[in-house]
Amino acid sequence: MIKLAADGIKEVTTPLSDADVESLKSGDRVRLFGVLYTARDAAHGRLIALLDEGKPLPIDVKGQIIYYTGPSPARPGMVIGSVGPTTGGRMDKYAPRLLALGLKGMIGKGARSEPVREAMKRHKAVYFGAVGGAGAYLSRYVKKVEIVAYEDLGTEAIRRMAVEGFPAIVVNDCHGNDLYQEGMKAYAR
Amino acid sequence: MREIHVSAISDAVKKLCMEANWDLGPDMLRAFDQALKTERSPAGKQVLEMLKENAQIARTQKIPYCQDTGFVVCFAELGQDVHITGGLLTDAINTGVSQGYTEGYLRASIVKSPFDRKNTGDNTPAVIHLDAVPGGNVKLMVMAKGGGCENRSKYKMLTPADGPEGVKNFILEVIKTAGPDACPPLIAGVGVGGTFEKAAILSKKALFREIGSPNPDPALDAIEKEVLDKANRLGIGPQGYGGDTTAFAVHILTYPCHITSLPVAVTIECHAHRHKEVTL
Numbered sequence: 001m002i003k004l005a006a007d008g009i010k011e012v013t014t015p016l017s018d019a020d021v022e023s024l025k026s027g028d029r030v031r032l033f034g035v036l037y038t039a040r041d042a043a044h045g046r047l048i049a050l051l052d053e054g055k056p057l058p059i060d061v062k063g064q065i066i067y068y069t070g071p072s073p074a075r076p077g078m079v080i081g082s083v084g085p086t087t088g089g090r091m092d093k094y095a096p097r098l099l100a101l102g103l104k105g106m107i108g109k110g111a112r113s114e115p116v117r118e119a120m121k122r123h124k125a126v127y128f129g130a131v132g133g134a135g136a137y138l139s140r141y142v143k144k145v146e147i148v149a150y151e152d153l154g155t156e157a158i159r160r161m162a163v164e165g166f167p168a169i170v171v172n173d174c175h176g177n178d179l180y181q182e183g184m185k186a187y188a189r
Numbered sequence: 190m191r192e193i194h195v196s197a198i199s200d201a202v203k204k205l206c207m208e209a210n211w212d213l214g215p216d217m218l219r220a221f222d223q224a225l226k227t228e229r230s231p232a233g234k235q236v237l238e239m240l241k242e243n244a245q246i247a248r249t250q251k252i253p254y255c256q257d258t259g260f261v262v263c264f265a266e267l268g269q270d271v272h273i274t275g276g277l278l279t280d281a282i283n284t285g286v287s288q289g290y291t292e293g294y295l296r297a298s299i300v301k302s303p304f305d306r307k308n309t310g311d312n313t314p315a316v317i318h319l320d321a322v323p324g325g326n327v328k329l330m331v332m333a334k335g336g337g338c339e340n341r342s343k344y345k346m347l348t349p350a351d352g353p354e355g356v357k358n359f360i361l362e363v364i365k366t367a368g369p370d371a372c373p374p375l376i377a378g379v380g381v382g383g384t385f386e387k388a389a390i391l392s393k394k395a396l397f398r399e400i401g402s403p404n405p406d407p408a409l410d411a412i413e414k415e416v417l418d419k420a421n422r423l424g425i426g427p428q429g430y431g432g433d434t435t436a437f438a439v440h441i442l443t444y445p446c447h448i449t450s451l452p453v454a455v456t457i458e459c460h461a462h463r464h465k466e467v468t469l
């Protein structure tokens with residue numbers, strides 16, 4: 001569900017529909033509400049291995065957003081430690097398989113490959129950028145965390161995070177636009 | 190002969206690791222403010238403001254500035270009149286890393302082998318560069334080096350004919366290909382000369398110089414300023430969202446080199462430029 005807040009920022013609540021995704025445009029600032037699943041390199045490796053064996057995944061990715069992050073440990077009494085994005089490109093090898101299953105959003109930093117951008121167009125999905133390195137700042141928007149799979153992977157385990165107002169920007173929309181390319185063109189001199 | 194017990198080394202390294210991760214240096218905060226004055230891109234400005242606030246939250250709440258709390262790179266300068274007692278210097282440094290990362294709630298990001306990829310659990314071992322120097326002190330310089338930016342570091346063997354122009358073009362190319370992936374605004378540490386490994390080590394050491402300070406060698410300073418200016422015309426901007434602040438600094442260190450060679454190494458560092466040092 002998406003609604004436009006008074007300050008012009010789009011408030012996006014998970015799960016996402018195709019229509020939600022279609023309404024998001026590269027460069028849009030958003031605040032995310034609902035659930036984000038964390039997964040990075042090692043967890044993606046395991047998810048894809050399960051798919052290769054024809055086995056079910058530990059999470060249903062349909063309509064969901066995966067956040068590429070490996071948080072730092074929470075101090076006692078805190079929900080989570082620092083929790084900024086990791087480089088999305090390292091998940092390029094895996095992402096099209098999850099997009100085909102109905103994954104609607106990914107959050108990371110850094111450019112995605114052509115095949116991933118194509119898969120985003122085909123399956124209607126969006127790639128959000130969160131500010132890399134702003135892990136302490138972003139931790140404030142995480143309200144609850146539970147590990148749902150692969151606890152043995154430590155920081156790389158799959159976590160279910162409840163977020164309220166998590167700030168991000170649309171980097172790649174499902175119409176083929178790319179903020180990195182357009183931004184660079186606009187400011188090169 | 191001055192004696193220093195290994196526990197003093199471990200304690201110092203532990204403190205440096207924690208403080209580096211919580212407390213971004215004042216030179217970086219000045220760089221944010223400076224960039225905010227010149228940045229034209231609204232998205233870029235928002236990123237810079239967020240990073241300033243991020244630094245403030247990290248410092249006051251003692252949580253890491255970035256969740257990637259890095260690979261610890263430690264340059265240790267051991268005075269020749271010092272005798273380390275109670276164990277090995279490298280073990281003491283690693284003990285300090287282990288304690289700092291565990292007690293400081295910092296992320297363990299190191300795997301034991303590049304192939305089996307099992308996490309060591311306490312962010313050890315560090316990459317340690319040891320130098321013998323005159324005197325009776327031990328200087329410990331610790332950096333928490335992020336992985337995303339490190340992955341964009343590059344090396345090239347230029348030919349002497351490529352000269353300074355070749356070096357400048359290569360640094361710029363590395364900054365450009367690093368792009369949004371390495372969390373710009375970036376800092377480029379550059380090692381020129383020596384051998385393959387010497388240039389790479391210099392490119393790390395160059396990062397310890399204060400951001401905004403001139404290179405003491407005027408010729409190198411001119412190269413740094415020229416490359417920085419060109420980098421900030423690329424348009425990549427903070428986080429790659431487009432803008433004028435692609436890099437905060439280019440720092441060059443050189444070493445004599447062979448008549449056939451012009452090695453250049455560029456370490457790409459992100460705005461999470463976390464380092465601290467102490468002299469015991």
Ligand code: SF4
Nearest residue numbers: 133255335337372459
């Ligand atoms: S590149 Fe730097 S700021 Fe970005 S995630 Fe890695 S350590 Fe953090």
